[in-house]
Amino acid sequence: MLGSLLNLLHATSTSLDLDRIRRRGERVKNSELFEARKRRVMDAIGFKHEPDRVPVIGGGVNFFPAKYAGITVADFMYDPQRMRQAYFKMEEDFPLDTTFPSFLLSIGRVATAAGLNLLKIPGRDIDVNSSYQYNEVDRLKDDEWDQLIQGGITFVVDTIAPRMVDLLGTHGVARLAGETRVMLELMRLVSNSLGIMNEMEARGMYNFLGSFAFPPFDVMSLMFRTLSSLTRDLMHKQTREDIVEICERMNPWLIQLYMTLARLTGLPGVFFPSERAFSLSPRQFEQFYWPTLKQMILAFVKEGLIPFLEWESDVTHLVHFLKELPRSVARRCVFNCDTSDIFEVHKILDGHMAITGNIPLSTMCVGTPRDVEKYCTRLFEVLKPGGGYLLCPALGIPDEAKPENVHAMIKFAKKNGNY
Amino acid sequence: MLGKILTEDEEGLVEAILEFDEDAVGTRVQQLMDAGVEPLQIAEIARQAMEKVGEMFQIKKLFLTELIMAGELLTSIMKRLGFTSDANAQVQDSKGVVLLGTVAGDIHDIGKNIVANILVSNGFHVIDIGVDVPPVKFVEKVQEHEPGVVGLCGLLTVAFDSMKATIDALQEAGLREKIKVIIGGGAVDQKVCDYVGADAWGATASDAVRLCQEYFS
Numbered sequence: 001m002l003g004s005l006l007n008l009l010h011a012t013s014t015s016l017d018l019d020r021i022r023r024r025g026e027r028v029k030n031s032e033l034f035e036a037r038k039r040r041v042m043d044a045i046g047f048k049h050e051p052d053r054v055p056v057i058g059g060g061v062n063f064f065p066a067k068y069a070g071i072t073v074a075d076f077m078y079d080p081q082r083m084r085q086a087y088f089k090m091e092e093d094f095p096l097d098t099t100f101p102s103f104l105l106s107i108g109r110v111a112t113a114a115g116l117n118l119l120k121i122p123g124r125d126i127d128v129n130s131s132y133q134y135n136e137v138d139r140l141k142d143d144e145w146d147q148l149i150q151g152g153i154t155f156v157v158d159t160i161a162p163r164m165v166d167l168l169g170t171h172g173v174a175r176l177a178g179e180t181r182v183m184l185e186l187m188r189l190v191s192n193s194l195g196i197m198n199e200m201e202a203r204g205m206y207n208f209l210g211s212f213a214f215p216p217f218d219v220m221s222l223m224f225r226t227l228s229s230l231t232r233d234l235m236h237k238q239t240r241e242d243i244v245e246i247c248e249r250m251n252p253w254l255i256q257l258y259m260t261l262a263r264l265t266g267l268p269g270v271f272f273p274s275e276r277a278f279s280l281s282p283r284q285f286e287q288f289y290w291p292t293l294k295q296m297i298l299a300f301v302k303e304g305l306i307p308f309l310e311w312e313s314d315v316t317h318l319v320h321f322l323k324e325l326p327r328s329v330a331r332r333c334v335f336n337c338d339t340s341d342i343f344e345v346h347k348i349l350d351g352h353m354a355i356t357g358n359i360p361l362s363t364m365c366v367g368t369p370r371d372v373e374k375y376c377t378r379l380f381e382v383l384k385p386g387g388g389y390l391l392c393p394a395l396g397i398p399d400e401a402k403p404e405n406v407h408a409m410i411k412f413a414k415k416n417g418n419y
Numbered sequence: 420m421l422g423k424i425l426t427e428d429e430e431g432l433v434e435a436i437l438e439f440d441e442d443a444v445g446t447r448v449q450q451l452m453d454a455g456v457e458p459l460q461i462a463e464i465a466r467q468a469m470e471k472v473g474e475m476f477q478i479k480k481l482f483l484t485e486l487i488m489a490g491e492l493l494t495s496i497m498k499r500l501g502f503t504s505d506a507n508a509q510v511q512d513s514k515g516v517v518l519l520g521t522v523a524g525d526i527h528d529i530g531k532n533i534v535a536n537i538l539v540s541n542g543f544h545v546i547d548i549g550v551d552v553p554p555v556k557f558v559e560k561v562q563e564h565e566p567g568v569v570g571l572c573g574l575l576t577v578a579f580d581s582m583k584a585t586i587d588a589l590q591e592a593g594l595r596e597k598i599k600v601i602i603g604g605g606a607v608d609q610k611v612c613d614y615v616g617a618d619a620w621g622a623t624a625s626d627a628v629r630l631c632q633e634y635f636s
Contacts, residue, residue: 280483
């Protein structure tokens with residue numbers, strides 16, 4: 001009897017030891033994997049001479065994890081448990097070197113508690129399977145420019161913000177109850193997100209993007225004025241001057257806000273989309289967009305951050321502005337090319353800044369793995385030599401990407417990406 | 420510069436349009452009206468300036484914001500000239516009827532609106548049925564208006580399957596053979612065109628005009 005018990009205890013302890021060793025082994029393996037991915041991504045961004053291979057990244061992934069896991073976009077935005085499972089399923093099944101932490105998009109509960117109308121949210125405003133979309137309205141009315149110029153941040157807080165967030169237009173008990181709910185949901189979101197980040201690192205998944213930023217012109221266009229209205233504003237001398245002034249005055253405040261977000265996660269990458277730049281001529285870009293964007297990039301890099309510049313649509317006519325950045329700054333940035341002519345962009349930037357993106361979203365969604373390979377082959381021929389290149393679809397993995405096409409992209413990088 | 424010798428004031432209007440300065444355009448139109456130039460003649464100069472804008476946009480000398488500005492300027496000139504009724508040509512006087520909408524799941528309308536404006540300014544009658552339009556509504560509207568061309572718009576990748584579903588629905592309703600379907604917006608290209616079963620795709624509003632001109636010729 002005693003012998004049997006001792007045997008059982010021995011077997012159990014041996015099994016526990018083995019389990020510990022296995023877990024320790026996994027931790028070491030995951031830690032090595034994490035470090036290898038981190039080094040690969042950072043070497044590519046910094047143009048180190050011999051990165052081991054071209055990193056393959058997810059870029060601005062939004063709801064691909066939801067579609068892949070078979071849950072709705074609304075589930076992903078509102079249900080932390082289902083979102084978490086879907087996110088890790090994608091991370092496990094697609095061994096990318098890094099990707100946008102789309103779990104940060106799980107803002108459904110916070111947005112609903114606050115009455116955020118800046119976005120149309122799936123399940124609340126639009127179909128459960130659509131991506132969230134900007135709700136473009138003129139929150140700054142045609143005749144309010146003077147008040148904005150004179151009132152500044154006070155006017156934004158008192159007048160424009162309540163047009164963006166319903167809760168800010170309420171008072172008394174309703175306001176207090178609403179704010180409490182928002183705080184609780186926000187705390188839950190932050191806690192969930194930090195938990196996922198920690199778990200990712202423990203599982204060898206590297207994530208360098210921890211925050212986001214928008215240039216002042218885009219803030220004006222997405223939050224204050226519709227693109228049509230802002231375009232009309234550009235046809236009048238007075239409002240042209242007002243736009244420049246507002247962008248300049250907003251910039252230091254926005255820079256502080258974005259840096260606070262970045263400090264919260266402690267990750268260096270700032271996902272930095274430019275959604276309106278493509279619509280501007282070089283002359284307009286130089287006047288209204290670039291000065292404040294450039295200031296932002298310089299400030300972020302000085303703070304140790306890495307701007308991931310996702311310039312939407314075709315901006316081939318604007319890319320040369322990036323050459324104004326000192327090389328030491330440019331080599332702490334990544335240019336994400338959407339539908340611009342990436343070969344022309346490569347020629348213009350000429351080793352100044354790392355490049356990623358450009359596999360057409362149509363190829364990822366309705367093409368075949370062979371189509372993906374063919375496109376990647378063309379990209380590698382020109383962009384791989386010399387480093388400074390990360391393989392990625394145009395604007396990240398699209399929501400409707402075929403899983404076999406994402407696998408094809410990853411396989412291609414692993415097979416052909418070695419230096 | 421526009422194929423005919425213009426007076427100094429007429430040249431001034433063209434320049435103001437190409438500078439996209441609404442205040443200057445207003446002043447120039449007023450000068451021409453004060454000088455007794457017929458509104459139709461002024462409208463013709465503005466239309467020709469718009470053509471120039473379209474050409475420059477095609478060769479990437481002008482960009483989207485400027486295209487939108489030009490459309491806005493044309494509308495304001497027409498209003499100033501007293502052409503206050505809907506600029507949309509009447510069906511019987513138009514070059515053809517085009518039905519436009521952003522497909523289900525997508526609420527983006529900037530591209531659609533630009534296409535609508537440019538088609539109207541090129542003499543087409545446009546029926547815009549809005550955004551996030553389900554296939555069944557496209558079918559109803561095609562039955563109601565009997566357009567020659569249906570334009571499906573969408574910026575997001577979710578629009579690919581919605582475009583396909585819309586074209587399938589038109590097919591099931593027996594309407595597909597009677598119309599040409601063109602698609603545009605965002606990530607649309609030939610691959611998407613093949614996937615959804617459209618007749619053609621366009622990257623810009625000028626492509627939409629070219630395709631409609633072909634189909635209605």
